[in-house]
Amino acid sequence: MALKIFLGLWLSAVIVVAFVFPIVSHPARWYEFPVVPGLEDKARILFFHVPMSWTAVVAFIVSMAYAIKYLAKKKFDDDIISASSAGLGFMFCILATVTGSLWAKFNWGSFWNWDPRETSIFALLLIYGAYFALRSALDVEEKRATLSAVYSIIAGVTVPFFIFIMPRIVSSLHPDPIVNTRGKIDMNSTMLVVFLCSLAGFTALYLWMLRMRVRAERLDLNLQSKGE
Numbered sequence: 014m015a016l017k018i019f020l021g022l023w024l025s026a027v028i029v030v031a032f033v034f035p036i037v038s039h040p041a042r043w044y045e046f047p048v049v050p051g052l053e054d055k056a057r058i059l060f061f062h063v064p065m066s067w068t069a070v071v072a073f074i075v076s077m078a079y080a081i082k083y084l085a086k087k088k089f090d091d092d093i094i095s096a097s098s099a100g101l102g103f104m105f106c107i108l109a110t111v112t113g114s115l116w117a118k119f120n121w122g123s124f125w126n127w128d129p130r131e132t133s134i135f136a137l138l139l140i141y142g143a144y145f146a147l148r149s150a151l152d153v154e155e156k157r158a159t160l161s162a163v164y165s166i167i168a169g170v171t172v173p174f175f176i177f178i179m180p181r182i183v184s185s186l187h188p189d190p191i192v193n194t195r196g197k198i199d200m201n202s203t204m205l206v207v208f209l210c211s212l213a214g215f216t217a218l219y220l221w222m223l224r225m226r227v228r229a230e231r232l233d234l235n236l237q238s239k240g241e
Contacts, residue, residue: 020221024214030207031060055119060208062112064215065105066134070176072102072219073141077169080162092158093234095165096148097226101219103141110134133175140168 036056079095082088113131114124125131144164151157 017221020214020217023210024218027060027207027211027214031057031211034203034207055116058112058116060211062109062116063208064212065109065112066176067212068215068219069102069105069109069137070172071216072098072105072223073137073169073172075223076102076165077172080165080169083158083162084166089154089158089234090231092162093230094223094227096161097230098223099141099144099165101222101226103138103145105215105219106134106137106141110138129179133179137172137175140171144168 036054076095076099079091079098083091083095110131113134117126117128117131118124121128144161147164148157148161151160
């Protein structure tokens with residue numbers, strides 16, 4: 014309970030600071046975030062969009078790792094963790110897409126521009142949407158777990174390509190990652206601390222949600238076995 018309260022307070026503080034601290038072109042105080050003229054308040058999405066994208070990647074990688082573990086040991090608990098992590102990754106991927114679309118609307122004029130980063134995250138949504146379609150189409154538990162594990166491994170291998178490689182080999186409207194080499198967002202010490210706190214908070218939120226989801230799936234599995 015203490016950890017949950019701490020996590021709630023941590024994320025609440027990050028959200029408040031992200032929206033309250035001023036963002037100006039020429040900061041004069043330690044708590045002012047510096048950006049080039051034109052971005053100002055639009056740069057606040059950095060504290061949410063990037064952590065959500067990061068958390069989605071972590072969740073997909075965890076799903077792949079437990080899929081490999083399931084194929085090696087054939088423990089259904091590993092399948093539960095893999096599927097649960099994939100579901101959370103899918104959710105954070107949707108949130109990253111939505112926040113990215115808001116950025117695109119205010120900076121590029123429309124919610125969707127088929128920018129390489131938008132296209133790559135859309136491809137990931139399709140890939141993992143097919144993963145859940147596969148799981149729902151199979152009734153035999155062992156067959157579902159095995160095929161899902163194989164698919165999760167293949168899907169996990171594509172994640173680094175779509176997130177880290179493809180957007181860098183194709184020209185993009187998207188700003189450079191985190192610390193912008195073209196100087197559009199200059200992350201001073203205060204801004205970097207808030208960003209890292211947001212990153213840590215969303216990662217911890219994912220881990221807590223994963224624990225709760227796995228526990229719920231285990232209870233449901235136990236109830237089904239008792240009913241039989």
